[in-house]
Amino acid sequence: MARPTYETRQSDTLAWLASAHVASETALRGLEGAEREVLRRHIEKLIDRCACRADRIARRGSSIADVTSTDWSSREIYDLHQNPRGKGMGARNRRYAHTVMAYFWTEYAQEEAAPSDLIHVTCTGYASPSAAQRMVARRGWGGRTRITHAYHMGCYAAVPALRMARGFVLADDTAQEADARVDVVHTELCSLHLDPSTHTPEQFVVQSLFADGFIRYSLSAATEEPSFEVLALAETIVPDSADAMTWVMTDWGMQMTLSRDVPTRIAGALGTFVARLYDKAGLDPATYFAQTVFAVHPGGPKIIDEVGRLLELREDQIAASRGVLFDFGNMSSATLPHIWMRVLEDPAAPRGTPVVSLAFGPGLTICGSIFRKR
Amino acid sequence: MARPTYETRQSDTLAWLASAHVASETALRGLEGAEREVLRRHIEKLIDRCACRADRIARRGSSIADVTSTDWSSREIYDLHQNPRGKGMGARNRRYAHTVMAYFWTEYAQEEAAPSDLIHVTCTGYASPSAAQRMVARRGWGGRTRITHAYHMGCYAAVPALRMARGFVLADDTAQEADARVDVVHTELCSLHLDPSTHTPEQFVVQSLFADGFIRYSLSAATEEPSFEVLALAETIVPDSADAMTWVMTDWGMQMTLSRDVPTRIAGALGTFVARLYDKAGLDPATYFAQTVFAVHPGGPKIIDEVGRLLELREDQIAASRGVLFDFGNMSSATLPHIWMRVLEDPAAPRGTPVVSLAFGPGLTICGSIFRKR
Numbered sequence: 001m002a003r004p005t006y007e008t009r010q011s012d013t014l015a016w017l018a019s020a021h022v023a024s025e026t027a028l029r030g031l032e033g034a035e036r037e038v039l040r041r042h043i044e045k046l047i048d049r050c051a052c053r054a055d056r057i058a059r060r061g062s063s064i065a066d067v068t069s070t071d072w073s074s075r076e077i078y079d080l081h082q083n084p085r086g087k088g089m090g091a092r093n094r095r096y097a098h099t100v101m102a103y104f105w106t107e108y109a110q111e112e113a114a115p116s117d118l119i120h121v122t123c124t125g126y127a128s129p130s131a132a133q134r135m136v137a138r139r140g141w142g143g144r145t146r147i148t149h150a151y152h153m154g155c156y157a158a159v160p161a162l163r164m165a166r167g168f169v170l171a172d173d174t175a176q177e178a179d180a181r182v183d184v185v186h187t188e189l190c191s192l193h194l195d196p197s198t199h200t201p202e203q204f205v206v207q208s209l210f211a212d213g214f215i216r217y218s219l220s221a222a223t224e225e226p227s228f229e230v231l232a233l234a235e236t237i238v239p240d241s242a243d244a245m246t247w248v249m250t251d252w253g254m255q256m257t258l259s260r261d262v263p264t265r266i267a268g269a270l271g272t273f274v275a276r277l278y279d280k281a282g283l284d285p286a287t288y289f290a291q292t293v294f295a296v297h298p299g300g301p302k303i304i305d306e307v308g309r310l311l312e313l314r315e316d317q318i319a320a321s322r323g324v325l326f327d328f329g330n331m332s333s334a335t336l337p338h339i340w341m342r343v344l345e346d347p348a349a350p351r352g353t354p355v356v357s358l359a360f361g362p363g364l365t366i367c368g369s370i371f372r373k374r
Numbered sequence: 375m376a377r378p379t380y381e382t383r384q385s386d387t388l389a390w391l392a393s394a395h396v397a398s399e400t401a402l403r404g405l406e407g408a409e410r411e412v413l414r415r416h417i418e419k420l421i422d423r424c425a426c427r428a429d430r431i432a433r434r435g436s437s438i439a440d441v442t443s444t445d446w447s448s449r450e451i452y453d454l455h456q457n458p459r460g461k462g463m464g465a466r467n468r469r470y471a472h473t474v475m476a477y478f479w480t481e482y483a484q485e486e487a488a489p490s491d492l493i494h495v496t497c498t499g500y501a502s503p504s505a506a507q508r509m510v511a512r513r514g515w516g517g518r519t520r521i522t523h524a525y526h527m528g529c530y531a532a533v534p535a536l537r538m539a540r541g542f543v544l545a546d547d548t549a550q551e552a553d554a555r556v557d558v559v560h561t562e563l564c565s566l567h568l569d570p571s572t573h574t575p576e577q578f579v580v581q582s583l584f585a586d587g588f589i590r591y592s593l594s595a596a597t598e599e600p601s602f603e604v605l606a607l608a609e610t611i612v613p614d615s616a617d618a619m620t621w622v623m624t625d626w627g628m629q630m631t632l633s634r635d636v637p638t639r640i641a642g643a644l645g646t647f648v649a650r651l652y653d654k655a656g657l658d659p660a661t662y663f664a665q666t667v668f669a670v671h672p673g674g675p676k677i678i679d680e681v682g683r684l685l686e687l688r689e690d691q692i693a694a695s696r697g698v699l700f701d702f703g704n705m706s707s708a709t710l711p712h713i714w715m716r717v718l719e720d721p722a723a724p725r726g727t728p729v730v731s732l733a734f735g736p737g738l739t740i741c742g743s744i745f746r747k748r
Contacts, residue, residue: 167541
């Protein structure tokens with residue numbers, strides 16, 4: 001994993017968010033002093049009521065300095081006096097490409113061996129060639145490394161990436177190579193896609209949760225330790241929920257919508273889904289459930305609570321999920337791999353520990369996997 | 375395959391393009407009658423010199439009525455008096471989502487069996503949930519069909535899609551199902567991403583080539599006829615060519631840049647690449663080359679000419695590629711599958727015919743495959 005350049009305490013990001021929304025509305029409607037104070041109190045109340053509090057997220061990371069100051073005229077994307085929504089899709093995407101190129105370059109600087117496949121996962125910026133392609137070309141790996149873009153799937157995308165990677169490892173021409181290695185790289189720059197001009201409760205939920213995250217891991221047929229063995233993968237789409245969560249392109253960036261009832265909708269499908277995962281893995285829940293660690297994508301604090309309550313989990317079974325949310329926020333598709341890393345490094349989870357991952361995104365899609373720690 | 379709603383003769387699309395560029399510049403700079411005439415002659419000259427002529431592309435398809443009239447005030451996206459570049463990314467992407475939803479709905483209306491996987495391939499619009507996810511949810515297939523977004527890879531994306539699909543077929547839990555079937559669906563709406571405000575030679579090349587296309591095919595372990603057996607896949611990135619072709623997001627839509635020397639750069643790497651394909655497939659070129667049909671992605675007429683010349687192909691070996699370009703234009707990632715369909719239906723290509731596919735895109739990436747017709 002790599003941390004974004006700027007890490008800000010949640011209490012500070014919430015104060016910044018309030019100022020950003022006030023500045024945006026002021027620019028749009030030309031508010032005077034008194035009106036502005038009324039608006040500020042309204043927005044602070046909304047944040048108090050809807051935003052994710054500092055006792056659930058301690059800090060969030062961002063790749064832009066914007067969140068560190070309210071001097072709007074000097075902000076790179078959120079120059080809110082001039083652009084009340086922040087700059088347009090083009091500027092945000094250029095910044096994305098620049099940051100992600102730097103990350104790939106650094107991430108692979110010490111890497112001597114070219115991977116056979118590189119899967120680049122993101123839902124927050126798209127350029128072609130991608131930073132993955134540019135890095136591979138510059139390193140002279142273009143003849144060996146196949147590149148796959150796993151884009152625009154949302155928070156659950158680590159599981160489709162595993163599914164692709166497993167297929168690449170199994171496919172003949174990769175498997176023939178003794179050193180076949182599929183790298184998966186997540187680069188999520190959620191902080192580029194805020195909209196300070198929309199003051200709905202939903203937007204304060206979204207804008208107080210998401211953060212930037214960067215992480216890389218590899219899949220291969222090798223069995224070195226410590227690692228995870230992938231036992232089973234599963235995916236399902238919850239019926240009649242297509243509009244409960246959306247992620248679409250607009251002129252100014254990517255826009256998220258989120259219904260209040262997403263945790264309830266997911267909870268309704270979860271019992272069956274988890275049973276199916278154990279079944280696919282050939283593990284009897286009666287034996288293995290109590291020792292399983294749950295890597296639950298922390299869409300927000302409520303979803304972890306809900307999953308824990310529904311599956312009757314002990315607090316230690318979801319501690320890694322809560323910990324990653326607390327330390328870094330919701331880093332979209334990069335979040336689950338951060339939890340995996342924590343479980344892998346945790347001496348309290350011994351060899352043989354089953355790890356059930358659960359992630360959620362537009363569809364509503366529920367994605368899951370079972371690993372065994374080795 | 376399905377055809378877009380509007381099909382326009384190339385001579386008419388070129389005339390429309392000239393008018394669109396003049397209207398855009400007129401709106402931007404407030405040109406008067408005489409200046410406008412000078413500009414029109416300049417643009418017509420550029421089109422004459424750079425655009426793809428009607429003897430290489432007969433017709434192009436579009437999903438919007440815009441190209442059928444120069445009454446700019448009533449155009450859906452290219453209301454050029456008001457928006458000299460056309461409407462923004464949001465409007466284009468909404469139109470994309472609407473059209474692609476209708477296509478998926480119709481395409482699967484008669485389909486009774488849910489695929490085990492559905493790979494949605496595009497580089498011209500991204501919404502989450504995608505039309506693929508919405509269709510699967512509405513059909514009640516959410517518990518069975520896994521969905522993968524293969525987005526933003528460009529014209530060569532059919533080959534990564536084959537690579538993913540092959541992995542899914544090989545992966546345990548899919549292979550166990552007797553009726554495992556991976557559907558690949560391409561929906562490309564290139565006509566949504568024109569920029570009539572940029573009058574460079576490069577833009578006239580791009581804007582006179584691309585078109586909309588929709589096509590679906592399936593991969594499975596079955597061996598029914600007629601079909602193709604996938605013998606080998608290969609990919610490579612040409613060194614030092616990352617900026618020769620780009621496809622990036624802007625405020626107004628997706629922007630393509632294209633160097634003049636792309637065909638030369640590709641040609642330089644092609645001999646080795648094709649030899650590697652035959653080698654991976656275990657086919658001796660001395661025996662098989664002369665009977666091979668070449669499915670060459672028609673980036674433009676020049677690339678087919680170049681590949682034909684370089685590999686010393688007979689005209690009948692690349693006739694299907696020329697034919698698809700002539701009939702439909704360059705439909706980005708949907709183009710190669712249209713050529714495959716033509717070869718599959720062509721009685722002049724008997725059972726056993728090797729089919730080498732070659733496609734090109736940002737990276738510069740060269741993707742290829744060898745099939746055998748059965």
